[in-house]
Amino acid sequence: MAPRTARHPFLDHDAPIPFAHRGGAAGPAGENTLAAFRLAVQTGYRYLETDVHASSDGVLLAFHDRRLHRVTDAKGRISAMSAAEISKARIGDEPVPTMAELLEAFPDARFNIDVKEPNTVAPLAELLRRADALERVCVSSFSDARLAAMREALGGRVCTSAGPREAWRMWRASRRLKPGEVPDPAALPRLAADCLQLPPALGRIVVVDERLLAAAHAAGLPVHVWTINDDAEMDRLLELGVDGVMTDRLDTLKTVLTKRGTWS
Numbered sequence: 001m002a003p004r005t006a007r008h009p010f011l012d013h014d015a016p017i018p019f020a021h022r023g024g025a026a027g028p029a030g031e032n033t034l035a036a037f038r039l040a041v042q043t044g045y046r047y048l049e050t051d052v053h054a055s056s057d058g059v060l061l062a063f064h065d066r067r068l069h070r071v072t073d074a075k076g077r078i079s080a081m082s083a084a085e086i087s088k089a090r091i092g093d094e095p096v097p098t099m100a101e102l103l104e105a106f107p108d109a110r111f112n113i114d115v116k117e118p119n120t121v122a123p124l125a126e127l128l129r130r131a132d133a134l135e136r137v138c139v140s141s142f143s144d145a146r147l148a149a150m151r152e153a154l155g156g157r158v159c160t161s162a163g164p165r166e167a168w169r170m171w172r173a174s175r176r177l178k179p180g181e182v183p184d185p186a187a188l189p190r191l192a193a194d195c196l197q198l199p200p201a202l203g204r205i206v207v208v209d210e211r212l213l214a215a216a217h218a219a220g221l222p223v224h225v226w227t228i229n230d231d232a233e234m235d236r237l238l239e240l241g242v243d244g245v246m247t248d249r250l251d252t253l254k255t256v257l258t259k260r261g262t263w264s
Contacts, residue, residue, distance in 0.1 A: 007194045008159035009135040010110055011222055013047075015262040017244035018253050019112060020045040021227050022064060026248035031071060032062045033094040034105065041106055043250050044263070049112040049226075052099050054120045059083035060099035060127060066116070072096065079119060099124070103131045112161075112197075112246075115141040115150065125153035134158050140197055151192055161224070162193035170196060171207060174215035181211075183218040190219075197224045197246075200237060213241045231256050238262075 023029070023036030024043075030036060037048055051064040055078060068074045068081075074089035089096055102111065111133075115124060128134050134157045139150050144163035151160055162170065169189040177183055196216050200208045208225055216223045224244030228234050234245055234256045247253040257263035 007220060008138075010138045010159040011195060013244075015264050016238055016242065016257065017047050017222075017224065018045055018257060018263070019047045019049045019224065019226075019244055019246040020250055021049045021246040021248050023048060023050065024248060024250040026229065027250060030091045030094060031248075032064060032097070033091050034097045034101065035094055037097075037102060037106060037109075040250055041109060043254060045250060045254075046108065047110050047112065047244070048102075048106065049114070049246055050099075050102065051114040051116055052120050052124060053078040053116050054123050055083040055086055056080055057082050058119075058123050059086075060120060060123050061086060062097045062099050062102055064114075064116075068096075079117060100127055100131065103127070103133050110136040110138070112138045112140060115139055115143070115146045118143075118146060118149075121146055121149045121153060125150060128154065128158060138195065148192075156192075159194045160192070161195050161197040162191055162221070166191045166193050167196055167198060170215055170219070170221070171212055174209075174211040177211045177214060179210060181214070183215050185218045185220075188215055188219045191221065193221065195222045195224060195243075197226060197244075200225055200228070200233070208237065208240070208242065210240065217241075228253075235260075 020040035022031035024040045025031035050062045052060050053063050067077050068089050071091050072089040138159040140161040141147050144165045147160050147163045173188050198207050222243035225237050225242050226246035228245050228247050229249045231252050
């Protein structure tokens with residue numbers, strides 16, 4: 001485990017963090033719905049992962065895709081539709097929730113928010129300030145530019161994960177380590193990120209292994225892995241020393257952590 005001298009309050013957790021990915025996408029309530037997040041909280045999850053897009057009039061929606069059709073009964077690109085138009089779409093019986101609704105509905109939860117488009121940066125920064133939510137949010141993105149914009153907009157006050165280029169720099173540095181070698185922090189890249197959030201592998205390339213964890217932890221960066229739905233893989237990664245697991249299968253991860261004595 002990385003040292004518990006967390007760089008940001010979001011990361012202050014005494015055991016591996018269980019994240020409810022999209023509220024628990026494999027659950028009965030559908031992904032990224034208010035009902036899904038409520039069920040996750042009732043199951044005991046306090047770290048909720050979601051995604052954010054902005055409507056054409058700047059309202060932030062907790063939704064993964066750019067378009068509505070995969071999980072709702074409606075069609076259209078979110079950025080080209082008004083919030084009023086999107087409010088008519090249904091995920092089963094549920095409307096698409098706004099990010100503001102989620103922050104208000106679950107004041108004791110911490111949210112990992114994946115910023116999906118450039119037009120979400122300014123409204124998200126404004127919402128987090130207005131909702132006084134900076135200490136309970138971590139912002140992630142597959143775009144280094146969007147992460148840089150969020151850091152600039154909030155003056156470094158919000159927790160952020162590493163972008164692709166930042167993560168690549170740390171992974172490359174870890175390849176220079178021998179198995180079991182303790183890294184020299186001064187020889188590692190200095191990242192603006194507060195944590196690394198990574199898949200265990202990309203195709204045949206192993207991403208998260210002992211060397212990557214050694215490098216990240218020497219740099220003071222916890223490592224969270226996504227999206228893990230198999231109990232044996234959860235156990236393997238936790239034994240390896242990861243600091244958080246994102247899952248669609250809430251009961252599976254809770255069972256694994258409970259057996260390991262680290263569910264909290």
